[in-house]
Amino acid sequence: MLKTAGMQLILSYVIAGWSGFFVMAVELLGGRLLAPTFGSSIYVWGAIITVFMLALSIGYLAGGRLSMKAPSVRKLGLILIVAALTVLPLLLFAVPLLDAVANAIPDPRFGSLVGATVLFFIPTVFSGMISPYAVRLIVPDRSSSGRHAGQLYFVSTFGSAAGTLLTSFYLVLILEVNQILLTLMAISGVIGAIACLVRGETNAQ
Amino acid sequence: MRSNWRAWLLASAGLFVAFAASADNMKLLHSERSLYREVLVYETGDVRCICFTRFCRIGRQTCQDVKHPDRIVMNYPQMMLSSLFVKPEPKSVLIIGLGGGTIPRALHDMVPQARIDVVEIDPAVVKVARRFFDLGANRELNVIEADGRVLVKRALREQKSYDLIMLDAFDHEYIPEHLLTREFLQEVKALLAPGGVLAANTFSSSRLYDHESATYASVFPEFFNLKRENRVIIAADGPLPSADQLRDNSKRFEQAFSSFGISTAKLLPLFSRKQDWDRDARILTDQYSPANLLNFGKN
Numbered sequence: 184m185l186k187t188a189g190m191q192l193i194l195s196y197v198i199a200g201w202s203g204f205f206v207m208a209v210e211l212l213g214g215r216l217l218a219p220t221f222g223s224s225i226y227v228w229g230a231i232i233t234v235f236m237l238a239l240s241i242g243y244l245a246g247g248r249l250s251m252k253a254p255s256v257r258k259l260g261l262i263l264i265v266a267a268l269t270v271l272p273l274l275l276f277a278v279p280l281l282d283a284v285a286n287a288i289p290d291p292r293f294g295s296l297v298g299a300t301v302l303f304f305i306p307t308v309f310s311g312m313i314s315p316y317a318v319r320l321i322v323p324d325r326s327s328s329g330r331h332a333g334q335l336y337f338v339s340t341f342g343s344a345a346g347t348l349l350t351s352f353y354l355v356l357i358l359e360v361n362q363i364l365l366t367l368m369a370i371s372g373v374i375g376a377i378a379c380l381v382r383g384e385t386n387a388q
Numbered sequence: 389m390r391s392n393w394r395a396w397l398l399a400s401a402g403l404f405v406a407f408a409a410s411a412d413n414m415k416l417l418h419s420e421r422s423l424y425r426e427v428l429v430y431e432t433g434d435v436r437c438i439c440f441t442r443f444c445r446i447g448r449q450t451c452q453d454v455k456h457p458d459r460i461v462m463n464y465p466q467m468m469l470s471s472l473f474v475k476p477e478p479k480s481v482l483i484i485g486l487g488g489g490t491i492p493r494a495l496h497d498m499v500p501q502a503r504i505d506v507v508e509i510d511p512a513v514v515k516v517a518r519r520f521f522d523l524g525a526n527r528e529l530n531v532i533e534a535d536g537r538v539l540v541k542r543a544l545r546e547q548k549s550y551d552l553i554m555l556d557a558f559d560h561e562y563i564p565e566h567l568l569t570r571e572f573l574q575e576v577k578a579l580l581a582p583g584g585v586l587a588a589n590t591f592s593s594s595r596l597y598d599h600e601s602a603t604y605a606s607v608f609p610e611f612f613n614l615k616r617e618n619r620v621i622i623a624a625d626g627p628l629p630s631a632d633q634l635r636d637n638s639k640r641f642e643q644a645f646s647s648f649g650i651s652t653a654k655l656l657p658l659f660s661r662k663q664d665w666d667r668d669a670r671i672l673t674d675q676y677s678p679a680n681l682l683n684f685g686k687n
Contacts, residue, residue, distance in 0.1 A: 218566035219674050222535030224509065225423055286545070291538055356682075359675035 191256040194378050195317040196338050198256075198263050201374055202313040203342030205367055208350040209270060210235050213303055215360050216273065220281040221295040230295040231303070238304045242311015249312060250319035259316055260378025266309035267371035273302055274361050314339050418520060422512030429520045435461060438488050438516060440559060450488030450521065457522050459649035464589050465490045467620040468554055469498070469645070470655040471587035473637045474612070474622055474629055478502050478551035482543070482579070484536035484567070485557035486513055488521040492529050498644045502552075507532045507539045509557075537566050540575050549581040555588040565677040568600060572674075573607040580625040588621045596683045598669035605663070606671050614658040622659075634659055 213231045214223060221227050246262070272280075281298045288294040318335050322328045354363050417436070418429040428439045437451040451461045460466055468491055472478075479502055483492050486508035496504055508514050511533050517523040532539060536557050543550075553576055557567050566572060576586055586608070590600055597619075604611060608623035629637070638652040645652050672679060 215674075215677070219537060219569070219571060220541070222509070222538050223564060223566060224535060285538075285541065289542070291535065352681075355676075356678045359673070361675055 191381060192321055194256050194374075194381065195259060195320045196335065198259055198374060198378060199314055199317045199335050200338040200342035201370065202263060202266070202310050203339040204346035204349075205266070205342075205371060206235070206239070206307060206310045207343040207346035208354070208363065208367055209273075209303065209306065211347060211350045212355075212360050212363060213299060215355070216277050216302065217281065217295055217298055219278075220285045221291040221298065224291070226292045227295045230292065231299045233296065234299040234303050235307050238307030239311035242308040242313075243315050245308065246312030247315040247319075250316045254316065254319045256320055256378050256381050259313065259320065260375040260381075262309055262312050262316065263371050263378070264375035266306050266313070267368040267375070269306040269309060270364060270368055273306075274364055277302060418516065420512045420516055422510050424510050424512075427510070427512045427516050429516060436520065438513070438521070441561065450490050452488055452490065452521055456649075458647060460490060460494060462490070463616045464618040464620060465494065466650045466655060467614045467616065467618070467658065468556065468587050468589055469494055469648075469650070470614070470620075470638075470652070470658070471552060471554070471585055471622045472498060472641055473634045473652075473656075473659075474624060475552050475583075475585040476637045476640055478585075480550045480581070481505070481552045481554065482507070482550040483554045483556065484539075485555070486517055486531065487556065489517040489523040489529075490521075491554060491556065493523065494648055496529060497648075498641060503530070505530045505532060505550075507534050507536055509533070509535050536564070537572055537575070540572070540579055543579055544575060549579060549584070551581050551584050553580060553584065553586045555586065558590060563596075563679045563683060565672075565679045566674070568603065568672055568679045569677050570603055570606050570671055570673045573604065577607055577625055583624070583626045585625075586621075586623045588623075590619050590621055591683070594683050596679060598666040599672055599679075599682055601663070601665035602667060602669040603672045605667070610661060612659045612661060613664070614655075614660070616658070628661070631659070 210231060213235075214228060217223075217227055217231065221230075249258075249262075280301055284298045284301065285291075285294050288297055314335060317339075318328075318332050321335060322331045350363065358366070414430050414432045416428060417431050420427045425440050426442075428442070430437050430439055431454070434454045435451050436454050450465075453459045453461050460469075478499055481495060481499075481502050481504045483495075483504065483506045486492070486506050489506075492504055492506050495502065506529055508531060514531055514533060523529070534542075536555075555567070555576070557564055573586075580586065588604075591597060601613075604621055604623065610628055611621050611623035612628065614620040614622065635656060638656055642652050645655075670676065
């Protein structure tokens with residue numbers, strides 16, 4: 184049923200925008216998760232942002248590589264689902280994991296750096312894969328590749344802005360951290376599942 | 389008789405002038421940039437204050453009468469110190485939040501036998517307190533530069549305990565949200581020695597009042613709720629003393645308090661147990677801790 188190229192295009196943008204939202208929401212909640220163990224000083228935020236940036240940068244490389252082999256919006260949806268699933272350990276083990284890290288590393292700067300790595304590195308690498316992979320799906324030809332890449336960055340970063348604002352201004356006032364994470368994962372699951380339903384192997388131009 | 393009259397007139401005129409001048413004579417003595425904020429020291433007449441904002445009139449942290457450093461100018465430190473009526477002979481004290489060091493200095497004077505640990509997150513505040521607020525190099529005060537909650541967790545791991553814990557880490561502008569959750573209060577309670585007491589300087593207005601009260605009540609079923617412009621919660625690991633016990637205990641400190649310009653008789657009536665908050669207010673936890681957002685909604 185869902186097989187038009189238009190649908191693939193729309194989904195690529197939706198996934199990139201949602202992934203941007205997801206990453207920043209998780210990043211802000213990361214500060215919440217780390218605060219009881221390491222405080223909420225500027226260096227704790229520094230550790231979190233460092234880990235997210237590093238993980239994203241590696242994700243970009245990996246996503247670009249992956250897009251070389253039979254790219255499809257299905258696989259893009261799958262990456263989104265995997266990124267959401269790798270957030271699951273946060274819900275289950277964040278407190279004991281962080282306690283163990285704090286026990287081993289008393290300095291809150293390096294403690295929070297290691298803690299943030301343990302919790303956020305893997306999900307953020309998967310999130311980072313999305314943008315370059317989506318660029319591969321939406322670019323029809325070389326001459327318009329810059330414009331299309333620009334549009335995708337716009338959607339993805341706009342999603343990040345929305346995720347930051349909504350989470351820090353409103354969501355934390357309504358829901359618990361884990362409830363927000365579960366909601367984010369569920370939305371990723373739904374969008375990813377829709378993408379997986381799209382027929383047609385490739386959108387290769 | 390007549391000269392007496394003139395003296396009164398002169399004195400009140402002098403007071404009036406001093407008061408009128410005080411509005412304009414706010415002098416910036418020192419400013420220090422830190423990792424967290426700008427720490428400012430202002431002097432108005434003889435009163436010296438630490439502020440964390442340029443608009444010092446609202447954001448005053450600690451003030452000291454320069455000519456009489458022993459007099460406690462502000463209300464809330466007096467209420468905090470009255471936790472001694474509940475725990476008159478603490479052997480060990482933990483104070484979270486140094487400010488100008490008013491409370492640790494007075495406490496050291498009032499209960500000299502106690503070992504006092506102070507934890508302050510901001511090294512610049514420690515520096516300013518030592519230089520401008522007569523904290524000096526007081527060796528009896530063990531000042532630790534760390535986040536309050538990180539230190540509480542560390543102390544629990546080291547199996548320490550304290551007879552008296554004072555929480556003074558909030559200001560008007562910003563609440564460290566991880567220091568206002570049920571889990572944090574449970575950790576503090578676990579760090580209290582049997583029969584230990586917690587005194588917390590908190591808020592008396594805004595929507596946060598209900599949430600904060602419900603959160604404290606979830607860990608300490610009963611506590612004293614002292615209110616002036618601030619609110620001080622005094623809770624215990626165990627039963628609270630009766631009014632008679634409080635009065636008896638306060639008598640021991642009558643002299644010590646009056647040397648700091650504090651009247652114990654004025655403090656005693658503040659010890660209220662009335663639960664005057666919305667008991668259905670949502671409890672703040674590590675999972676749900678929007679204290680600063682809730683603090684916007686003024687009553």
